[in-house]
Structures are given as C-alpha cells and as structure tokens.
Amino acid sequence: MSAAVPIARRTSGGDVAGSASRVPTPRRPGHTILGVIIIAVMLFPLYWMLNVSLQPAGNAVATPWLPLDLSWDGYATALAEQGGNLVTSLIVSLGAVVFSLVVAAPAAYALAHFRFGKWVVVLLFGVLTTQMVPGIVVANALYSAYSDLGLLNTYVGLILADSAAGIPFSIILMRAFMMSIPASIVEAAYVDGAGPVRAFVSVVLPISRNALITSALFTFLFAWGDFLFALTLTTSESMRPITLGLYSYIGGYVSDWSPIMATAVLSSLPAIALLVLAQRYVAAGVTGGAVKS
Amino acid sequence: MTATEVRAGSGGLVPPAPARSGRRRPVTRRRLVQFAFLVPALVYLVLFFGYPVVKNLMMGFQEYTTRTFYTGEAPWVGFANYVTAVTDPVFDQALLNTGLFTVGSIVGQFTIGLLIALFFHRRFHLSGVLRSLLLLPWLVPMIAASAVWRWILDTDHGVLNRTLDLLPFVDGRPAWLTSTTLALVAVIMVNIWLGIPFNATILYGGLQEIPEELYEAGSLDGATGARAFWHITWPLLRPVVTVVLVLGVVYTLKVLDVILGLTNGGPANATQTISTFSYHMSFREFDFGVGAALGNILVLISLVFAIVYLRLNRRAIDE
Numbered sequence: 351m352s353a354a355v356p357i358a359r360r361t362s363g364g365d366v367a368g369s370a371s372r373v374p375t376p377r378r379p380g381h382t383i384l385g386v387i388i389i390a391v392m393l394f395p396l397y398w399m400l401n402v403s404l405q406p407a408g409n410a411v412a413t414p415w416l417p418l419d420l421s422w423d424g425y426a427t428a429l430a431e432q433g434g435n436l437v438t439s440l441i442v443s444l445g446a447v448v449f450s451l452v453v454a455a456p457a458a459y460a461l462a463h464f465r466f467g468k469w470v471v472v473l474l475f476g477v478l479t480t481q482m483v484p485g486i487v488v489a490n491a492l493y494s495a496y497s498d499l500g501l502l503n504t505y506v507g508l509i510l511a512d513s514a515a516g517i518p519f520s521i522i523l524m525r526a527f528m529m530s531i532p533a534s535i536v537e538a539a540y541v542d543g544a545g546p547v548r549a550f551v552s553v554v555l556p557i558s559r560n561a562l563i564t565s566a567l568f569t570f571l572f573a574w575g576d577f578l579f580a581l582t583l584t585t586s587e588s589m590r591p592i593t594l595g596l597y598s599y600i601g602g603y604v605s606d607w608s609p610i611m612a613t614a615v616l617s618s619l620p621a622i623a624l625l626v627l628a629q630r631y632v633a634a635g636v637t638g639g640a641v642k643s
Numbered sequence: 644m645t646a647t648e649v650r651a652g653s654g655g656l657v658p659p660a661p662a663r664s665g666r667r668r669p670v671t672r673r674r675l676v677q678f679a680f681l682v683p684a685l686v687y688l689v690l691f692f693g694y695p696v697v698k699n700l701m702m703g704f705q706e707y708t709t710r711t712f713y714t715g716e717a718p719w720v721g722f723a724n725y726v727t728a729v730t731d732p733v734f735d736q737a738l739l740n741t742g743l744f745t746v747g748s749i750v751g752q753f754t755i756g757l758l759i760a761l762f763f764h765r766r767f768h769l770s771g772v773l774r775s776l777l778l779l780p781w782l783v784p785m786i787a788a789s790a791v792w793r794w795i796l797d798t799d800h801g802v803l804n805r806t807l808d809l810l811p812f813v814d815g816r817p818a819w820l821t822s823t824t825l826a827l828v829a830v831i832m833v834n835i836w837l838g839i840p841f842n843a844t845i846l847y848g849g850l851q852e853i854p855e856e857l858y859e860a861g862s863l864d865g866a867t868g869a870r871a872f873w874h875i876t877w878p879l880l881r882p883v884v885t886v887v888l889v890l891g892v893v894y895t896l897k898v899l900d901v902i903l904g905l906t907n908g909g910p911a912n913a914t915q916t917i918s919t920f921s922y923h924m925s926f927r928e929f930d931f932g933v934g935a936a937l938g939n940i941l942v943l944i945s946l947v948f949a950i951v952y953l954r955l956n957r958r959a960i961d962e
Contacts, residue, residue: 381767388759389773392839398802399791412800457684464677473681476731480692481890482945487938488920490702490931491695497712512690521684538676546676575784577900582926593786597904607794614787621782629775632782634920 399618401612403428413607420602424608425616432613435595438559439574439617442591445509446573447566450516454565458524459483459554463536475533480518488514489582496583503589511579523568533579564631567624592617650908696942702935716930724936733912733920741916743946744831745895751835752891756842761872763843764850774847781840785909789904793835796905797822823913826906830914834901842887849883850876885956889949896945917941 375531402422404417429436463471492511501507531554539549555562580594590598596617597611625632703724705717728734763774780788795801796819804816819829853876861867861875899918902908908915908923915923917937924936 371702375766376766378765379765381762381765385762385767385770385773388762389776392777392836395791395836396783397797398795399787402791412805413794413802424645430812434854451686451925453683456680462681464680473685476688477892480688482782482893482942482949483696484918484921484938484941484945485919486897486899486925486934487942488691488695490921490925490934490938491692491698494702494712494931495694495698495709497729517660517684517687519796531917539951546673546680550680551797561699571782575786577784577786577903581903584921593784596786596790600793600904601907602795610790611794614790617787619784621779625775625779625782632775632778 355539359449384627385588395620399611399614401611403608404409405608407608421608424612427609427614430614431591431597431609432599432616435535435590435592436616438590441505442508442512443570443578443620445505446516447511447569449509450513450520450569451566453513454517455524455555455558455562456522458521459528459550461521462525462528462531463533463554474522477518480514485514485578489544489578492579501583503584503586505585505589508579508589508591509573511583512567512573512576514579515572515576519568519572520565523559523565524561527558528577531557539552560631563628567631569622569626574617649878664759672704679918697936699942701940702932705932707931707935709729711931720726720932724932725940727930728924728933728936733915736912737915737917737920740827740914741896741918743827744834744898744914744916745892747831748838749888749891751831752838752842753888754837756839757846758838759843760846760850761876765849774844777843778840780837784835785900786904788837789901791834791906793820794834796829809827820849820906821897821913826910826913830902830905832903836899837892838895842891842895845887846880846883849880852883853879885953889952892948892952893945896941896948917944 398413401417402413404422405413405422406419406421406423407423460466461473483628488511496502496507497534501510535557536549536553539553544552575593576591577593577597580591581597584590584594592613596610596613599613604610685728702717704719704721705711706720706723707717711717759777763770795803798804798816798818798821801819805815805821817825819825857875857879858871861871866874897918898916900920902914902916902919903922906914908919916947921934921937921941923934924937925931928934
C-alpha cells in the first residue's frame with residue numbers, strides 16, 4: 351500500500367453511522383441489490399484468494415469456483431515456510447507504530463497549538479511535499495547509508511524506513527484533531543502547575559485517543575504492507591518481511607497456488623481484522639484529516 | 644509557571660510589547676521547549692526524505708556501483724549517468740509506459756470511483772457496511788493483491804480467461820501478463836482496481852459536505868439529474884477533485900509494488916516504467932548512479948505536474 355496523506359475533509363468521522371442514525375434510511379431495495387453487486391465484483395479477487403487458499407494441492411490447473419473440497423494444507427505449508435516472516439513483519443510493524451507515534455504526536459501538537467506563525471504553514475507544506483518523494487529514491491539513498499551504518503537486515507533499519515509513510519500521515523491527521531482541542535483546557539493544566547510536557551502527556555494525549563488509534567492503525571498497515579524497503583534493505587532470508595516472502599513465492603515457477611494464496615490471506619488478515627474491529631477509525635483515517643482548503 | 648507567562652509564551656503572533664522585555668529569558672526557554680516538540684519529527688523528515696533527495700541528486704552525478712561499497716570511491720562523472728539513462732533503448736518505452744500507466748490508471752480510478760461515490764451518496768439499506776467493505780482492496784498489502792491477480796490473469800488456467808471462454812464472441816485466450824501488447828493493459832486494470840476504493844471514499848466524503856438545501860433550491864429551478872450534477876455537484880466538489888487527482892497522479896507515478904508483483908517490468912520491458920527502471924538499474928544492475936538519475940527524472944516529472952496542475956487549476960477557479 352502506498353502512503354496516503356489524509357485529505358481535506360473534516361467529517362469528524364461520524365459519516366459511517368452518524369448521519370444515518372438521524373434520519374431513517376430510505377428503503378431502496380434496487381439500490382441495495384446493485385450495491386451488493388458492485389461490492390461483490392470489487393471483492394471478487396479477494397474471494398478468489400481465499401478460495402484458492404482452501405483448495406487441496408494439485409488442484410492448481412483450474413481452480414473450482416467453490417472450496418467444496420476443503421483443505422488446510424495450503425495454510426500448513428504457508429505457516430511452515432512463512433511463519434517466521436509473519437513474525438518479522440509483526441515486529442517491524444509494531445516497532446514502526448510505536449516509533450511513528452512517539453515522533454509524530456509531539457510534532458502534531460506543536461503545529462496545532464504553539465504559535466510558530468508562518469512557520470506552521472512552511473512545515474506543513476514540507477510534510478506534504480514528502481508525499482512526492484518516490485520510494486525508490488529513498489531506497490536508493492538509504493541502501494548505501496544503511497550499508498555504511500550496518501543497518502541492512504536489521505529490525506531497527508526496517509522500522510525506521512517503514513515509518514516513512516506513517517509519520518507524515520500521523521502528523522497531519524493528529525494535528526487536525528488537536529486543533530479542535532480548546533486552548534483553555536491546556537491552559538487550565540498550566541494553571542495547575544503543569545509544564546508543557548506534563549500538559550501534553552496527561553491532558554492532550556488522553557483527549558486525542560481516537561486520533562492516536564487511527565494513526566496507529568494506518569501506520570501499522572503501511573508498515574505491514576511495505577514491499578519496497580523490504581525488497582531493497584534486506585538481503586538475507588533470516589530477515590524477511592511477509593511481503594517479500596510472498597514476492598519470492600511468486601517470483602519463480604508456480605506449481606501449486608494454494609500455499610501462496612494462503613500466505614496472501616494471512617498477510618491480509620491485519621487489514622481485515624482492522625476493518626471488522628475498528629471500522630470507525632478506518633473511516634476516520636481515510637476521510638478525516640487536515641489541509642483546510 | 645503563571646497564567647500570564649502562558650499567554651506571553653503562546654502569543655507568538657503578536658509582537659511582544661516592550662514592557663515584557665524583562666521576561667525575555669523565560670519566554671526564550673519556553674520557546675526552546677516548544678521547539679523541542681518538533682525536533683524528533685524534523686530530524687526524521689530531514690534524514691528520511693531530505694537526505695535521500697539530496698543524496699540522489701549527488702549520486703546522479705557520480706559513478707556509484709558495487710565497487711563504491713568496497714573502496715568508498717564514487718568519482719564525479721558529470722551528466723554521464725543521465726546520458727546513459729536517457730539513451731538506453733528502454734528509456735523511451737519506460738517514459739511512454741509511465742505516461743500511459745498514469746493516465747490510464749487515473750482516468751479509470753477517478754471515473755469509476757466517482758460513479759461509485761455518487762451511487763453510495765444516495766443512502767440505502769446496507770450502504771454503510773458495503774462502503775466499508777469497498778475499502779478492503781486498498782487495505783490489503785499490494786503484493787498480496789498482485790499475487791492473486793497473477794493467478795486470475797493466468798493465460799491457460801486463470802479464472803478471467805475461463806470466464807471469457809464461456810462468452811460466445813471471444814476468440815482464443817488473451818495472454819494478459821505474457822504478451823507485450825496486453826501486459827500494460829492488464830497492469831493498468833489491476834491498478835485501477837486498487838485505486839477505486841481510495842477515490843470513491845474521498846469523493847464520497849466530498850459529496851457529503853455539499854449541503855442538501857442546494858439541491859432542494861436547485862430542483863425548484865429545474866436543476867435535477869445531470870443538470871444538478873454539472874451545476875451544483877461538480878463545482879462544489881472541485882477542491883476535493885483537485886486533491887484526489889494531484890495525489891492520485893503523484894502516487895501513481897511512483898508505483899512499483901504492483902508492476903514488480905505482476906510482471907517485473909516484463910515481458911521485454913513492456914511494463915517497465917521510470918520507477919521500475921530506476922529500481923532495475925540500482926538493485927539489479929547495481930549501477931546506483933544511473934538508478935539515481937532515473938529517480939531524479941521521476942521527481943522532476945512529479946514536481947512539474949503538481950506545479951502546472953495547481954497553477955492551471957487556480958487560474959480556472961479565479962475566472
């Protein structure tokens with residue numbers, strides 16, 4: 351997944367259920383049917399991924415439409431061969447989440463509440479400009495730097511590089527949220543004797559919980575889905591994120607697709623889990639954000 | 644710390660009154676603490692975006708190969724890398740492919756995304772659930788999506804060709820990923836599929852912001868259906884459209900995962916873009932200087948597009 355900066359909307363996340371609950375939803379069975387068809391077409395490749403992953407080995411010639419002959423062999427092979435890579439991806443992604451939030455949250459707060467005058471605009475513009483830098487340019491330069499610093503094939507190296515999508519995203523998303531925190535709440539903390547750091551940690555961060563969660567979810571997905579840095583900044587099999595494991599699977603001649611699709615399904619689980627468990631945060635992450643036009 | 648100090652410290656927009664000069668020291672220290680909030684992010688952005696851009700500009704003028712990693716020497720070669728890159732027979736094709744890939748992907752993603760957004764803008768049962776499900780293709784790792792598309796598009800056993808076989812008017816089986824004429828079309832198709840959720844969701848958000856009263860007022864004047872779209876929806880959606888298109892092009896220009904996952908730039912460079920070509924020169928040929936030169940050309944294209952588009956758009960809005 352390529353990075354995405356949250357865009358110009360200030361729908362405050364309520365667009366999933368908020369507007370629907372006020373006015374009763376009109377019955378439009380025709381619309382519902384057409385909507386289901388659109389989504390079915392769009393999600394067909396993902397269904398196919400699941401279907402193939404559940405087929406027994408040797409069915410590769412022409413995959414049946416339904417996994418009637420249910421088999422978990424694909425998953426057994428996938429876990430045996432790619433289980434370690436899944437763990438690597440998990441460590442790197444969680445590391446990137448922690449690192450991104452620690453770096454981005456104070457900056458977002460500073461850009462939202464401290465009066466830096468025109469510098470705020472300059473800095474925000476700088477953050478947005480990062481979106482134009484192609485990953486290959488970053489990888490090209492990082493490879494030689496990492497090689498000198500001994501960061502190739504390390505967790506630290508991948509965590510730092512994989513935060514490149516999450517940090518600009520989180521700064522912009524969290525700043526937009528923190529703008530809505532009234533200055534009086536923070537000033538009240540100052541009156542109680544708190545310094546800027548205490549006020550930030552004990553007042554601003556708890557209020558910004560939702561923005562932090564949304565930033566964390568997306569940073570996780572960006573890092574989890576990263577392919578380019580995995581491809582260029584690791585060279586050994588011992589340090590291989592799942593995306594690269596999948597790529598090396600499809601790189602050669604493929605005789606049995608079910609372990610590959612099982613790996614693809616496993617690598618998609620975080621996205622599916624987030625959509626089910628944290629739907630409103632995901633919606634807020636895609637549409638919520640900054641850059642008031 | 645008193646409340647007055649807070650106000651003095653946070654009132655950066657107002658020039659400090661001379662009477663406060665006695666307080667300059669605490670204010671300066673406060674300023675330093677405030678600045679410290681920004682430091683980690685600034686350092687990160689400089690190291691992971693600023694440094695690579697500058698380093699690539701320099702590498703573009705250097706002979707930077709595997710030998711450099713052993714000897715530490717990267718002699719300056721002027722524009723030699725750019726000459727090598729641009730005169731490579733693959734370059735023209737990669738440039739053309741980049742253009743076709745970007746325009747094809749954006750037109751497809753935007754048009755279908757807008758239609759889906761307009762459709763979901765009329766609320767109906769299950770619309771919320773279906774809209775969230777639409778995000779899935781965008782949330783799964785691109786390389787996982789590429790993997791399944793590879794199998795779907797397989798010439799002999801792929802489900803797409805098996806379905807086409809059932810249709811009476813299709814002859815033979817298109818070699819989606821292995822024919823030089825179709826591979827780029829297939830790659831664009833998959834990239835459109837990947838981009839629809841993003842476009843549809845942002846445009847849907849934009850549609851939701853347009854006040855309902857405008858349509859009610861418009862319908863009194865006879866503006867319904869297509870006329871309502873062109874006279875109410877489109878002008879008001881314009882800022883969102885700008886953001887979607889600019890970001891879309893900028894993101895599409897640098898796409899790598901999808902192409903590497905589906906075709907690796909092949910067959911016979913039929914799907915090579917500037918981005919994959921740069922990857923190829925650096926990490927397959929280990930000629931980092933030429934790879935950097937290609938990366939710089941990509942940044943330049945991106946920059947020129949963003950500036951030209953935003954200029955034209957501003958002029959169009961001003962008029």
